[in-house]
Amino acid sequence: MNIVIIKYNAGNIFSVEHAFKRLGIEALVTGDKELIQKADKVIFPGVGEASSTMKYLQSTGLDKVIPNLTQPVLGICLGMQLMCTHSEEGNAGCLGIFPTEVKRFIAQKHEEKVPHMGWNNIYEVKTPLFDSRLENQFVYFVHSYYVALCEHTAATTNYIQPFSAALHKDNFYATQFHPEKSGDIGERILKNFIENC
Amino acid sequence: MLAKRIIPCLDVKDGKTVKGTNFVNLREAGDPVELGVRYSQQGADELVFLDITASHEERKTFTELVKRIATNINIPFTIGGGINELADVDRLLNAGADKVSVNSTAIRNPQIITEIAKNFGSQVCVCAIDANFENGVWSCYTSGGRNKTDKELFRWAKEAENLGAGEILFTSMNHDGVKTGYANEALCKLSEMLSIPIIASGGAGKMEHFRDVFTQGKADAALAASVFHFGEIAIKDLKDYLKRENVNVR
Numbered sequence: 133m134n135i136v137i138i139k140y141n142a143g144n145i146f147s148v149e150h151a152f153k154r155l156g157i158e159a160l161v162t163g164d165k166e167l168i169q170k171a172d173k174v175i176f177p178g179v180g181e182a183s184s185t186m187k188y189l190q191s192t193g194l195d196k197v198i199p200n201l202t203q204p205v206l207g208i209c210l211g212m213q214l215m216c217t218h219s220e221e222g223n224a225g226c227l228g229i230f231p232t233e234v235k236r237f238i239a240q241k242h243e244e245k246v247p248h249m250g251w252n253n254i255y256e257v258k259t260p261l262f263d264s265r266l267e268n269q270f271v272y273f274v275h276s277y278y279v280a281l282c283e284h285t286a287a288t289t290n291y292i293q294p295f296s297a298a299l300h301k302d303n304f305y306a307t308q309f310h311p312e313k314s315g316d317i318g319e320r321i322l323k324n325f326i327e328n329c
Numbered sequence: 330m331l332a333k334r335i336i337p338c339l340d341v342k343d344g345k346t347v348k349g350t351n352f353v354n355l356r357e358a359g360d361p362v363e364l365g366v367r368y369s370q371q372g373a374d375e376l377v378f379l380d381i382t383a384s385h386e387e388r389k390t391f392t393e394l395v396k397r398i399a400t401n402i403n404i405p406f407t408i409g410g411g412i413n414e415l416a417d418v419d420r421l422l423n424a425g426a427d428k429v430s431v432n433s434t435a436i437r438n439p440q441i442i443t444e445i446a447k448n449f450g451s452q453v454c455v456c457a458i459d460a461n462f463e464n465g466v467w468s469c470y471t472s473g474g475r476n477k478t479d480k481e482l483f484r485w486a487k488e489a490e491n492l493g494a495g496e497i498l499f500t501s502m503n504h505d506g507v508k509t510g511y512a513n514e515a516l517c518k519l520s521e522m523l524s525i526p527i528i529a530s531g532g533a534g535k536m537e538h539f540r541d542v543f544t545q546g547k548a549d550a551a552l553a554a555s556v557f558h559f560g561e562i563a564i565k566d567l568k569d570y571l572k573r574e575n576v577n578v579r
Contacts (some may be wrong), residue, residue: 146425150400180450245526247452247495251374251579252503253474270332272405274427274452289398291331313405313427315369 133326135159135172138198141188142210144179145232151312155323167199173326174201177312178210182234182277189267199227204329205304206261212306213277221277224289229304232282237292244292247276248319252297254287254309259300260328261307261321262287269309271297271314271321279308305329332579333543333571334374334550335564336528337557339364342381344394346436346558359558362397368557369404371564374579376402377430377498377552381473392424399425407455412457415444422449430455430498433471436478436485439492446493455528456494458486460515461502467515474502482515483522491522497523498552500530506555508534516546528552536570537564544574 137148139161152159152175159175160167169172176198178185189195196206198215207215214226219234224233237246251270254262273289279296281288286305287298299306305325311318339346339361339475346361370435380391388411393406400406408421409430420427435442435456445454448473458481460467461478486497499519501512511532520527526549529542533553556562571578 144427146423147399147427150425151403153400154403179452239524242521242524243547245524247525248331249452249496249526250334250549252330274405276451310405314401315403319403 133157134170134172135175135326136168136173137161137175137177138168138194139163140185140192140194142178142180142185145177148175148177148208148312150283151319152324155319157326162196163192163306165193168197170274171203173329174205176205176207176211176215178208181222182210182213182219182226182311183224185210186224186226189214189293195227199229204302204325204326206329207304207306208312209275209308209310212308213279215299215304215306216279219277228307230279230282230284230299230301230306232279232284234277234279235281236277240292241285247274248278248291249274252289252291252309254297257287257298259286259298259305261300261305261324263324264318266317267327269317271311271317275308279292311313330577332374332577333548335372335539335567335578336375336377336550336552337364337368337373337564338377338379338530338552338554340379340381340554341391341394343387344390347381361394362401364558365398365402365406366534368564373404373564375404375550376406378406378408379430380408382411392420395421395424395426395460404519409455409457415441415448418445418449418453422453428453428455430457430497432457432459435489436469436471436480439488441491442489442494446495451493451495454494455498456486456495457490457498457500458482458489459500459502460510462515470502472553483518486519486523488565490525496526496528498528498530501532504532505530507532508556510534510538511542511546511548511551513541513546515543516548518548520547526550533562537569540574540576541569543571
């Protein structure tokens, strides 16, 4: 199977590449539009800032390519946020794959620190990305912006309020958490994406 | 619910893990990658690797080690030690590190915190602070506890937060290696003052100390080294204990 990890000006690509290597999968890391379009499955990772990353995607034309992909696509963290319509981070217009917005966390109590950083449990998991054994498991989050619950929510987690830990619409899947940093549980989610989505 | 984190810390010198007490008397404790893999399998939530080598040649070797860590480990890890400029951060993140910890460099040049946050995001920037309680004041030290500065812990931590640090890693030099518990009073004050997570370091000797640092010290994460390296506390047992004590852990 031909797996492509989209290379752009965002961090953490090395970790995603190596997570697949640990599953025995050699993914191709590239920003080449044709190679991305021809892939069997596409990973859209990301750690970074929304508005500068969107500018980069626009300058390379990847902003036109990604929403039109027809094979299964998995967005991770910033990748998921960029797949929404708009992000409050840098007031960025995004790719518009998921018809929902990305908002900044506003702490309600002092103990609620931002960023939401660390291991939190996911629940009400749906779609082939998850299986029933993944209900209530801990995964690793690092983010200051979130997507509210919506019709495309594929997993929920609770920090300050319940929000979307994962999204799904048609061939597009996305996780707010980092499966590549979530130990064995994360590796199972990546495996599910490869085998079941 | 967000879990409290347990973070083994590995001091690395010449490619080997070392750990001393009160910043001196180094003892060898094994291969850092093997140890890291073992800890992640046992349930560690994150790992910290501190590069305590000095020369340029050794630094290059350390970057190769970071790549080997990233290749083999499936939980987040932070790299600290010897970060002097933005290029060092870029090099370590490209080698697969998730976060970097700045200490002496940030005291000398606080703007580096803002630069790291702006270029790579606040979550990447851990501001490590070594402080010693003396004459009624928590004084900050640089260079692994060798040089006293005019910075005071609480003011400096607040400044670091304002500059864009994503987390504070506070090591109490008074408590480090002594194994009589963490500096819970100072930690609690830090935690209540700041709106970013606090990682507690220095003083773990018994499982009760971890419970206390979360309940009394209000820390978000607890870091320890020798109790894990020398097998005094197994991470699995520690987590089972904390669950029984109603601390939310993974």
